[in-house]
Amino acid sequence: MKILVVDDEALLVKGIRFNLQNEGYEVITGSDGLEAVRLVQEESPDLVVLDVMMPNMDGLTACARIREFSDVPIILLTAKVDDMDKLMGFDHGTDDYLTKPFNILELKARIRALLRRAGSSEKKASANTLSIGHISLDLDGRNAYKHGVLVDLTAKEFDVVEFLMRNANRVYSREALLDTIWTYEYRSDIRTVDVHIRRLREKLEDAPAQPKYIMTKWGVGYYFRK
Amino acid sequence: MKILVVDDEALLVKGIRFNLQNEGYEVITGSDGLEAVRLVQEESPDLVVLDVMMPNMDGLTACARIREFSDVPIILLTAKVDDMDKLMGFDHGTDDYLTKPFNILELKARIRALLRRAGSSEKKASANTLSIGHISLDLDGRNAYKHGVLVDLTAKEFDVVEFLMRNANRVYSREALLDTIWTYEYRSDIRTVDVHIRRLREKLEDAPAQPKYIMTKWGVGYYFRK
DNA sequence: TCTATTCTTTAAGGTATTATGAAAAAAGTG
DNA sequence: CACTTTTTTCATAATACCTTAAAGAATAGA
Numbered sequence A, B: 001m002k003i004l005v006v007d008d009e010a011l012l013v014k015g016i017r018f019n020l021q022n023e024g025y026e027v028i029t030g031s032d033g034l035e036a037v038r039l040v041q042e043e044s045p046d047l048v049v050l051d052v053m054m055p056n057m058d059g060l061t062a063c064a065r066i067r068e069f070s071d072v073p074i075i076l077l078t079a080k081v082d083d084m085d086k087l088m089g090f091d092h093g094t095d096d097y098l099t100k101p102f103n104i105l106e107l108k109a110r111i112r113a114l115l116r117r118a119g120s121s122e123k124k125a126s127a128n129t130l131s132i133g134h135i136s137l138d139l140d141g142r143n144a145y146k147h148g149v150l151v152d153l154t155a156k157e158f159d160v161v162e163f164l165m166r167n168a169n170r171v172y173s174r175e176a177l178l179d180t181i182w183t184y185e186y187r188s189d190i191r192t193v194d195v196h197i198r199r200l201r202e203k204l205e206d207a208p209a210q211p212k213y214i215m216t217k218w219g220v221g222y223y224f225r226k
Numbered sequence C: 001t002c003t004a005t006t007c008t009t010t011a012a013g014g015t016a017t018t019a020t021g022a023a024a025a026a027a028g029t030g
Numbered sequence D: 001c002a003c004t005t006t007t008t009t010c011a012t013a014a015t016a017c018c019t020t021a022a023a024g025a026a027t028a029g030a
Helices: A010-022 A033-043 A059-067 A081-089 A104-118 A155-166 A174-181 A191-204 B010-022 B033-043 B059-067 B081-088 B104-118 B155-166 B174-181 B191-204
Strands: A002-006 A026-030 A047-051 A074-078 A096-099 A129-132 A135-138 A143-146 A149-151 A214-217 A221-224 B002-006 B026-030 B047-051 B074-078 B096-099 B129-132 B135-138 B143-146 B149-151 B214-217 B221-224
Touching: A002 A010, A002 A033, A010 A026, A010 A104, A026 A033, A033 A047, A033 A059, A047 A059, A047 A104, A059 A074, A074 A104, A096 A104, A104 A155, A104 A174, A129 A155, A135 A155, A143 A191, A155 A174, A155 A191, A155 A221, A174 A191, A174 A221, A191 A214, B002 B010, B002 B033, B010 B026, B010 B104, B026 B033, B033 B047, B033 B059, B047 B059, B047 B104, B059 B074, B074 B104, B096 B104, B104 B155, B104 B174, B129 B155, B135 B155, B143 B191, B155 B174, B155 B191, B155 B221, B174 B191, B174 B221, B191 B214
Parallel strands: A002 A026, A002 A047, A047 A074, A074 A096, B002 B026, B002 B047, B047 B074, B074 B096
Antiparallel strands: A129 A135, A135 A143, A143 A149, A214 A221, B129 B135, B135 B143, B143 B149, B214 B221
């Protein structure tokens, strides 16, 4: 799966590329609207991530231009909430949009959803779950189950446990977790992670004080034990 | 891989150079911000390590200047925690930063990570392990295995055994170990190393009193026998 | 064998890190 | 705008870890 990412913030593009490549996607990048149109023509990617605010040609115009010859799925990134208004009113052929700052997990989720939808003619919607021990996640419904019993997790709690389960047995520092699960430009109190871990243990572990899955690696960080 | 290290503390630069060269990197050095910018232009290194506090031109300015013509990965070294605030905005084009004093292992790890990320177009995250005899390390999870059985190591224990295994058959004095694995400017009791070695033997050797891997070189230091 | 030196082991105190409780701040909702 | 829920922050308690010190064991050299 080839994904085109176009934004004039080089650092952001770099971060997105890194994350998507880790996910197994092929990533090509550009930095303005004209380039976006050209790259869609030349590379025919499977999906496009496009910033609204860009030099030369803005994302909305680029989007419309692309639609003249392709119906590749397009995700727009908007910086200001004001931009949303424009998006809502006009039909530029956008398939989805994301307001900055967003977290990488969210972008990944949307990309997965769009790609699945695009190729849904052949693919069956397989029950999308992730289970380790007595804990399992329903990724579509964003529900968690403990011993098969539904447990109510908040959005962030789900993000945290999903990330840890996807990368079970791998230790992540609080900093690393903040960087990937929280919004990419925000650095909040490091202890926030501890509190989320505690809530998850309360909700998912049989004995929260002696966790069997949501583990602490002393002096390093947290991990989900498989 | 060519790495540029710029810091006005000659001793620190020397230490870093020594360590990176041991790792197989080509190292060039400078001592102030102006020199940093010049050397990036002239030598086009693959990565830059830059101190924030320097004569002539500070690291942040140098970083921004370099970004005008190059997107080489840059790691900033900051002495005071106050400096961190400035970095937090990171519009300087920094890719990573490290607070002094740091230990060499951490710097190496960050360099490895950045280089991998920079050239990640080819590489995929492979199971990252290190095995000698019946002892193996899972570098991602920071777990150790003895005869394939998980053994719980503390953060420092893991650092020590990882270092020794990476440099198997090579003897290190206690001083050398303190310098590389502990923070570089700190000199704690020399016996601390002994205690860590003992714990490692307890956890990893079949017969801790007759070690087969974690060896003593009498009158010199310790090494991991391959 | 004896002595000096170096290494191993033990145990305890201090330090740094994590867990917990509670409450403020922020984000949704109707 | 009031109300609920979620997220973040902060303070304190609990605890794992690291370091230190000191005594005992092993080694090398005389």
